[in-house]
Amino acid sequence: MRLPELRASVCQANLELAASGLVTGTFGNVSGIDREAKMFAIKPSGVPYDELTPENMVLVSLESGLPVEGTLRPSSDTPTHLELYRAFPCSGIAHTHSECATTLAQARLPLRCMGTTHADYFRGDVPVTREMTREEVESAYERNTGVVIVETFTSAGISPEEVGAVLVANHGPFTWGKDAHEAVSRSDILELLARMECTVRAMAPDAAPPARYLIDKHFLRKHGSGAYYGQK
Amino acid sequence: MRLPELRASVCQANLELAASGLVTGTFGNVSGIDREAKMFAIKPSGVPYDELTPENMVLVSLESGLPVEGTLRPSSDTPTHLELYRAFPCSGIAHTHSECATTLAQARLPLRCMGTTHADYFRGDVPVTREMTREEVESAYERNTGVVIVETFTSAGISPEEVGAVLVANHGPFTWGKDAHEAVSRSDILELLARMECTVRAMAPDAAPPARYLIDKHFLRKHGSGAYYGQK
Amino acid sequence: MRLPELRASVCQANLELAASGLVTGTFGNVSGIDREAKMFAIKPSGVPYDELTPENMVLVSLESGLPVEGTLRPSSDTPTHLELYRAFPCSGIAHTHSECATTLAQARLPLRCMGTTHADYFRGDVPVTREMTREEVESAYERNTGVVIVETFTSAGISPEEVGAVLVANHGPFTWGKDAHEAVSRSDILELLARMECTVRAMAPDAAPPARYLIDKHFLRKHGSGAYYGQK
């Protein structure tokens, strides 16, 4: 994807996020990367969604982490996106404060895989990060948010390709995928899953998760070489 | 109903399902059967709802379980529909991942009949299936989903004509009725009932169900030879 | 109000009910009475809301309880309305299966007065009726529903003018007021109050109600000779 297309695609994905009902005010941001150009485009900081255009998306260098042109500041969460692009094999990232995913994050609870709706998208629990230390918060906070996300996946042996989402403790969700649009659609499904999980926890706190073979069946029905869902 | 009408009716019912707000993404599917022709029409797999037409509904033989024409694959849940058409005296089936019915399924809880809103449509609890075994999941999964639904009704002595819905454990609801439209409208009412049941379970876990005679009164006020609801 | 105006007003109030989002399918009905003519108009049974016209509202005699003209059957809940018009000094009645009011009814819990939003409309708890006996359900069920509502108010010394609503156990709410429109708007506020009450019960089951003097202050700020809310 060339840079003008990337700008247009990331702008469009930010508008999809706004249209999804997942954001309040100026919360949330979406980015997409051109891995050959080593550049990603991201929403400018604090700009209302109805003022977004392909031109005001901010281009950021994957190597330096700095904007490469223009005068608008990129999203304040840019260093988090940067860490994720460096560590995870994804090409689009979305961040929201969607209600129920954020609620789980505020309770520091993972989004457990309790059924096939979840397993169709994520192969297992969506983890919640550990609390950040005072040092991590007070210096390079946004970069450290990314570092802690990556640590969460590495230390628990979770594949970021099989589970394209995380809940940042007392903050909210990040999702990622093959492009900005997939990241946004995963934010949408994540919120549905989080609504269901909040209700299960309130009404049936001891409910057992499904067997691993059911989760694998559904994930592999849609993903990978043995997939048979949809048209060829 | 002749086959062109069946296609049109099933396409329309799938669009009603999409309009109902019960589906996210490409989840969900509706079918309808022509029992004389021994053929049912069903949504193609993974096709977005806004691309559905009568022509791309897939016709499947009740006898062979195979598509009888066209090049699109039928819904991956087709073998479940097939088992239900073979065992139950219904002519339309709908499957959704609607939020609260799925939440109950994820907690493996039945949708209890707690009032007259429920009894107007279903004569008693909507059961939840048992967990499927590894063998049932790993081979002929979708067919076995149907087998386990039928087993649930048979083993508990529930009439599929009086209770036109089931919750598949850790998966979601199926509903059925006299045609595809009734199946969809039952999915809609099922979701309302499930929302109420989730709330009762969260706030009043020990609430007692109503007397059987109240349930029977409401069901029979609307169904069967003694019905007196509506116009003659 | 003359009978053509009554028909038009009751039809309009039924349409307001449908527009309010409180009804699913053909659930719910509204009536209004002309006390001089001793006649009330009510929704016909099982007719979809989008087919309602002033002409197909059914006129029922307050004395005989029978339709006085036309060929459509009145709502199956007509005998309940009749009992309420005979016992309570109201001129409009609405019945819904709105989600959270019905949820409380299904748990057989009153809608407690927990704050000023409630006290602005209802001077104290909205009661829930006792369970009906087999005899009450199996003969003259709808009439007995009204009888049990009236008994609930009489036995607890609740004024139907100060509390214009009730929850029928395992069924749903009825509201009443000075005309059909007020009955509908009370159904609307009742549902908001019920949503809040369900949440309080789920998250803070031991929350204490406000002092009686706060309830009285708010009710009397809006109702009666000392009211000072709104314009003169």
Add this chain to the structure above:
Amino acid sequence: MRLPELRASVCQANLELAASGLVTGTFGNVSGIDREAKMFAIKPSGVPYDELTPENMVLVSLESGLPVEGTLRPSSDTPTHLELYRAFPCSGIAHTHSECATTLAQARLPLRCMGTTHADYFRGDVPVTREMTREEVESAYERNTGVVIVETFTSAGISPEEVGAVLVANHGPFTWGKDAHEAVSRSDILELLARMECTVRAMAPDAAPPARYLIDKHFLRKHGSGAYYGQK
């Protein structure tokens, strides 16, 4: 801001409140002050939102607390606004009965700061007032509501500039800010935060709050001289 502009701005903010979905019926009101003119404009009492115009906003003197012109009565909550303008350095106030903020108020629970969504707007818990005494309710009730709000902030050492919202026990929220529009947008975010808090309390009553340094980081990222969110 001159008085005609103030009227227009306050009228517009009341319409934003109505459009936000936070109000039912005629609940809710917004005001804005011209501190030089010592005058504030406020919604008239009990007038439907669709009849509001800049001309029917009521001007009230900050010194006398009385309307200075026109024939419409100001909102019955005017004395509460007056107390807040006298004690707090704000220039706009909004009052709603929004569902979940009111639910917390009815349970007499504060809206705890459980995450960064909250800390982006309010630097710490939004407090709930103490119960009012019989004397406070029965005489000068609305004025005393304001007195108790101010007491809540003073006695707990909370800055009304850092926490621009309160929950009045068994009543509902008030929010304030630099003008009427900011007050309304804070009512909107407050409701989102309250929805999340109600769910956390229902599903994870023992969840711990985040560290103070995380709250401070997010609040100061957006507010004050070290802010770096948004464009310069």
